[in-house]
Amino acid sequence: MRTTWGMHTSLQIVEVRMNHFQFKFQTDFDLNRVLKDGPWSFDNQLLMLKRWHKGMVGAPFDMVTPQIATEVGSRLGAVEDVERHIREDTPNYFMRVQVAFPISKPLRRGGFIADSDGERTWVNFKYERLPILCHFCGHLRHDLNHYASHLVPEKIGGVVDYQY
Known part of the structure; x- marks a missing residue:
């Protein structure tokens, strides 16, 4: 898509989950031009573009970090371990946190996290083992x-x- 849109180095593409990508443009002009000149296709498949807004896919990407995961995990109980990713440049779609919590209470299904602007986003918790x-x-x-x-x-x- 970089070549098609004429943005070889000025476009960042991040896979946010399976078959969902975030295109980060350096200028609003480039963004508006791509949105206006569509529809687009990639590999013979229609590429649906929508202007990004906070909360579209779970937690904001800049908040999927070991520090935030530790903070959220501490609301459930005592944090014993936080999974660290080997490469910092790969996006984190989730964070795995090992927590010791009281079994006398029901599991929490999720919770709110607030970003730097104070905007709250609901995050679902998933449990393993x-x-x-x-x-x-x-x-x-x-x-x-x-x-x-x-x-x-x-x-x-x-x-x-x-x-x-």
Whole structure:
């Protein structure tokens, strides 16, 4: 796309998640020209362009750092480890944090983080290697069979909303 748009060094392209890219233009003129002159295609596929705004894909990219991950993890419990990426120039889509937290409370599904401007963004938490987890209430000490309110609707073909 750099060659097509005539911006060999003045365009940064960052993959923010699978099949989603952020194009960083040096000037508003270049950005507006590319948006106006579309539609564009890449590798025989239509390239959908939309002006970027904060909160489009989870946490702001400049906030996916080990320092922020440690701060967010400390809200859950005692941070034991934060995964460090080998290369600093590769984008981080997520941060893996090992946290020791009380099992008497339900797991948190996410939380807000604030950027340098004070704008708050909701970030979903994902958990790995959990023992028995109740997908109904979020506690680790039992599973779904603990709740009759879960079993009855499922037996008669109803739908149960699992929060976790």
